[in-house]
Each structure stands twice: as C-alpha cells, then as structure tokens.
Amino acid sequence: MTLRLATAGESHGPALVAILTGLPAGLVLERKAIDADLRRRQAGYGRSPRQQIETDEVDVLAGLRHGRTLGTPLALVVWNRDHKNWTWGMSPWPPEGEPEGKGTKPVTLPRPGHADLAGVLKYGLSDVRDALERASARHTAVHVAAGSVAKALLGTIGVSVKGSTVEEENLRARIDEARKERDTVGGVIEVRVHGVPPGLGSYAAKEDRLDARLAAAVMGIQAVKGVEIGEGFALADKFGSEAHDEIRTDRRRDTNHAGGIEAGVSNGEEIVVRAAMKPLPTLMKPLASVDLESGKAGEALVERSDVAAVEALAVVAEAAVAWELACAARDKFGGDAVGDFAAAWRAYLERIGWH
Numbered sequence: 112m113t114l115r116l117a118t119a120g121e122s123h124g125p126a127l128v129a130i131l132t133g134l135p136a137g138l139v140l141e142r143k144a145i146d147a148d149l150r151r152r153q154a155g156y157g158r159s160p161r162q163q164i165e166t167d168e169v170d171v172l173a174g175l176r177h178g179r180t181l182g183t184p185l186a187l188v189v190w191n192r193d194h195k196n197w198t199w200g201m202s203p204w205p206p207e208g209e210p211e212g213k214g215t216k217p218v219t220l221p222r223p224g225h226a227d228l229a230g231v232l233k234y235g236l237s238d239v240r241d242a243l244e245r246a247s248a249r250h251t252a253v254h255v256a257a258g259s260v261a262k263a264l265l266g267t268i269g270v271s272v273k274g275s276t277v278e279e280e281n282l283r284a285r286i287d288e289a290r291k292e293r294d295t296v297g298g299v300i301e302v303r304v305h306g307v308p309p310g311l312g313s314y315a316a317k318e319d320r321l322d323a324r325l326a327a328a329v330m331g332i333q334a335v336k337g338v339e340i341g342e343g344f345a346l347a348d349k350f351g352s353e354a355h356d357e358i359r360t361d362r363r364r365d366t367n368h369a370g371g372i373e374a375g376v377s378n379g380e381e382i383v384v385r386a387a388m389k390p391l392p393t394l395m396k397p398l399a400s401v402d403l404e405s406g407k408a409g410e411a412l413v414e415r416s417d418v419a420a421v422e423a424l425a426v427v428a429e430a431a432v433a434w435e436l437a438c439a440a441r442d443k444f445g446g447d448a449v450g451d452f453a454a455a456w457r458a459y460l461e462r463i464g465w466h
C-alpha cells in the first residue's frame with residue numbers, strides 16, 4: 112500500500128489543501144492534536160506579523176467519519192485568514208471592480224534567494240507574485256497537518272517523531288540583532304525518531320533508501336540548504352574504527368554515529384536528521400536586484416516577512432520526517448485496516464526477535 116500526498120495553495124490565496132491517499136481505514140485522528148501541531152509551527156521567535164492574522168486550524172472535507180479514517184482519500188484544508196486582505200489581488204478569477212487591498216500592483220524586483228527570478232523566467236511570468244505565492248513557506252502549514260496524520264499512524268506501531276532547534280549560541284540575541292539591522296538569520300534543527308524497528312527502507316534501489324528519502328523530504332522544505340543523517344559531514348574526518356557503531360550480542364549498539372540508518376535501511380537505533388536553514392531572503396534592508404520591467408538596477412522587493420523561522424522549521428521537518436517514515440512503514444506493513452497494519456508490524460517484530 113503506497114501512501115501519497117498532493118498539496119495545493121498559495122500564500123495569500125483562499126486556502127492550502129492536501130489530499131492524502133493510501134491511509135488504512137480505522138485510524139483515529141484527533142483534531143486537537145493536528146491543530147496543536149499547526150499552532151507549534153506558527154510560534155517561534157522572529158516570526159512575521161502574519162502570524163497574528165493566521166490562527167491555523169484544520170478542516171476535513173473527505174475521508175474521515177466520526178474521527179476515524181475511511182481508507183479513502185483524506186482531504187485537508189487550512190484556510191488563509193489573510194486572504195480577506197487580498198481578495199482582489201489573489202482572486203482566482205479575473206477580479207471585478209476597482210483594485211483594492213494587497214497584491215494589486217505587479218512585483219518586478221526579484222529577491223535574491225527567493226523563487227522570484229527563477230520562477231518568472233521558468234514559467235514565462237511578468238509579475239513576480241505569480242512565482243512567490245506558491246514558493247512561500249506558508250505552504251508548510253498543510254504539510255504539518257499531513258505530518259500530524261502520519262504521526263498518528265506511526266503511533267499505532269510505537270514510533271514517535273520530535274523536532275527541535277539545535278542550541279546555537281544566542282539564537283534569540285542574533286534574531287534581535289538581525290531585526291534591528293533589518294536583516295535575517297537562519298539556523299540548525301534536528302529531528303529525532305524513536306521506535307523504528309530495523310528494516311524500514313531498502314538498499315535494493317537508490318530511491319528506496321530511507322536516508323535518501325528523508326534527505327529529499329527535508330531538503331524539500333523552503334530555505335533548507337543542508338541535511339545530514341547522524342554525524343553526517345563530521346564522519347568524513349573520522350577513521351572507520353571511530354565512525355561505525357559496533358554490534359552487541361543483542362544486536363543493539365552503544366553508539367549511534369550512523370543516526371539509525373545503515374545502507375539506506377533503519378537499524379533499530381534512534382533516527383537523527385539535521386537540517387541547516389539559510390537566512391530568509393526577504394530583507395527589510397534590500398539587496399541589489401534588477402527591475403524586470405525597465406531592465407535597470409534596483410533594490411529587491413521588501414514586504415512583510417519573518418526575521419527567522421528556525422523554530423517553525425523544527426516542526427515542519429518533524430512533519431516531513433514523519434510523513435516519509437509513514438510512507439516507508441506503509442510500504443513494509445501494508446494493510447487496508449489499521450489493525451492489519453499493526454498486526455503485520457507485530458508479526459515482523461516477532462520474526463526478527465526485536466522487542
């Protein structure tokens with residue numbers, strides 16, 4: 112059984128939507144748990160005033176009855192409350208009446224580091240807004256809702272996933288300084304996963320490798336420029352005798368340099384994924400750019416944005432890792448009913464003698 116996720120939505124459009132297919136029937140979902148993850152994503156030091164406008168909550172349009180999945184496509188919606196300020200500018204149909212509100216004038220000054228320039232060139236656009244709206248990290252909200260569903264599924268097989276920022280000295284002071292200087296900052300986050308048995312993923316083909324799948328999922332999050340599993344880049348400086356995790360008679364390890372994955376397959380230890388986020392590209396002190404209309408030098412677009420979103424990234428990466436692991440678990444344990452899925456997992460643990 113293959114778990115799949117499709118999403119749609121622009122930052123200031125009416126809503127963000129997700130369709131999840133391949134979930135088993137009978138999975139219990141709690142609205143409060145999904146909404147709590149959505150609120151965690153919105154919090155964090157250095158976020159934009161946008162977060163005072165949005166109070167993200169999930170609505171379910173299909174696939175759920177009385178809090179249990181039906182085994183049919185699950186359709187989730189997170190509404191953009193800010194859309195009310197953009198009804199003309201982001202109208203899906205040609206807008207009627209005089210231009211009013213936000214987004215009425217074309218954006219022609221691309222921001223270095225955002226999707227703006229590549230987007231207009233690639234898609235043949237003249238208004239940068241047509242590119243930036245979908246590229247915006249606002250979109251991560253609906254991924255967090257999907258990740259919350261994935262965590263519920265993983266919970267039925269004893270797997271828990273947790274993202275956090277990696278303590279960096281004076282992160283908050285750096286954010287304060289950046290705000291004062293009208294600048295932005297990035298940071299590092301990590302996701303730790305408990306309870307994954309050996310055997311998720313496969314070395315049989317590169318696209319099946321669990322580390323490759325997790326890296327792609329986390330690298331797919333806006334502003335992420337680096338991902339490592341376990342000790343990642345630091346392993347390159349070690350001798351083999353220092354880098355590998357020796358195997359005890361009970362087949363567990365005393366160390367975890369590998370971050371819980373060897374040869375693209377989980378080894379039963381804690382899975383550790385880290386990601387580096389670049390400083391966000393919307394600067395209140397704009398960088399040099401070109402006006403795409405006149406061809407003359409100019410300064411990049413300045414609009415409301417976050418100074419930092421590192422704490423949000425921890426929640427978004429947690430969701431991405433949870434989703435990928437749920438996919439790998441569905442691949443391995445299958446089942447149309449959630450009980451079948453959990454029974455296959457129990458039988459597998461029995462076979463490999465893993466408790």
Ligand code: EPS
Nearest residue numbers: 159161246247248249252414415416417
């Ligand atoms: C973002 C720009 C800002 C952020 C946004 C991501 O949007 P706005 O201009 O509306 O303030 O606030 O993030 C969110 C809205 C969110 O919910 O995370 C960008 O360009 O990526």
